Amino acid sequence: MTSDSAAPGIPAATIIIFRNAPDGAAPEVLMTVRSRNMTFAGGMAVFPGGRVDPEDFALAETIAGETGLSADEAAHQIAAVRETLEETGLALGLAGDITAESAAAARAMLAQRGALAPVLDAFGWRLDLDQITPFARWFPKNENISRIYDTRFYLADLGTGDVDVSIDASENTHLFWTTAQGALDAAARGEIKLIFPTRRNLERLALFASYAEARAQAEAIPVRTIMPQVTEKDGTKWLTILADAGYPVIGEPLDTVARG
Numbered sequence: 001m002t003s004d005s006a007a008p009g010i011p012a013a014t015i016i017i018f019r020n021a022p023d024g025a026a027p028e029v030l031m032t033v034r035s036r037n038m039t040f041a042g043g044m045a046v047f048p049g050g051r052v053d054p055e056d057f058a059l060a061e062t063i064a065g066e067t068g069l070s071a072d073e074a075a076h077q078i079a080a081v082r083e084t085l086e087e088t089g090l091a092l093g094l095a096g097d098i099t100a101e102s103a104a105a106a107r108a109m110l111a112q113r114g115a116l117a118p119v120l121d122a123f124g125w126r127l128d129l130d131q132i133t134p135f136a137r138w139f140p141k142n143e144n145i146s147r148i149y150d151t152r153f154y155l156a157d158l159g160t161g162d163v164d165v166s167i168d169a170s171e172n173t174h175l176f177w178t179t180a181q182g183a184l185d186a187a188a189r190g191e192i193k194l195i196f197p198t199r200r201n202l203e204r205l206a207l208f209a210s211y212a213e214a215r216a217q218a219e220a221i222p223v224r225t226i227m228p229q230v231t232e233k234d235g236t237k238w239l240t241i242l243a244d245a246g247y248p249v250i251g252e253p254l255d256t257v258a259r260g
Contacts, residue, residue: 009139009150013079014049016135016201017092018211019158019177026179027211032087033174033192044258045183045192047201048087051149052079055115067129076152077129082116084156088175092156093132096125132156135218136204136245137225138197150225153201155218157211180205196228196239196257203249221246230254 017030031045052075060074067074081093091103106119113119120126136153178186180202186192194202208214224245231240240251
């Protein structure tokens with residue numbers, strides 16, 4: 001169910017952004033609803049993210065030695081930073097003189113230039129990848145879906161979360177804050193749709209009463225590549241994942257699984 005020698009998928013990065021709930025309840029996470037016109041996960045509620053671009057790999061080569069990360073891992077974290085700014089307007093994983101106004105201007109420049117490096121140069125910012133924690137890696141190479149992404153998931157924290165977010169209006173139609181359990185409940189009511197990896201990650205996130213708890217578990221459990229497999233139990237086919245990767249639910253009947 002896990003192998004680092006599998007044929008490569010499309011490299012991608014997704015970021016799970018936490019903020020403190022205003023009433024002190026369970027933390028909220030930021031989700032987006034993808035445009036129905038998108039080939040992958042159209043109409044589905046997902047976390048912000050996207051594919052790793054060649055420019056992300058190029059920037060990673062220049063900073064990998066400073067971060068202690070491999071160039072490959074740095075590229076994925078850079079993609080998470082870039083996609084966050086692009087899709088939400090949030091300047092996470094960055095350091096420097098960052099204001100709401102400069103973040104908006106940087107987002108506009110990113111949309112025009114398509115790469116993060118010139119944005120960093122223009123605004124005098126630098127990457128601060130210590131703000132990002134690796135959480136999971138999903139590579140559904142065994143599933144019958146249109147595109148196979150090898151996606152690394154990361155955690156980040158906004159704290160009070162007193163910031164504005166707005167959709168990019170090209171890939172997404174809606175941004176919303178919700179608790180992990182709230183998203184699962186909304187899916188049960190038919191208000192949003194969730195693909196298999198998102199549902200499993202929300203179930204895992206629902207275990208935590210704070211970002212600190214989520215980060216502690218992420219740091220305690222080594223990230224392993226999850227490759228869902230079809231198994232059969234009592235005549236019913238199930239899509240299943242690793243039993244020791246931190247997930248409270250490790251399978252779902254195949255006929256109920258939503259795919260990308």
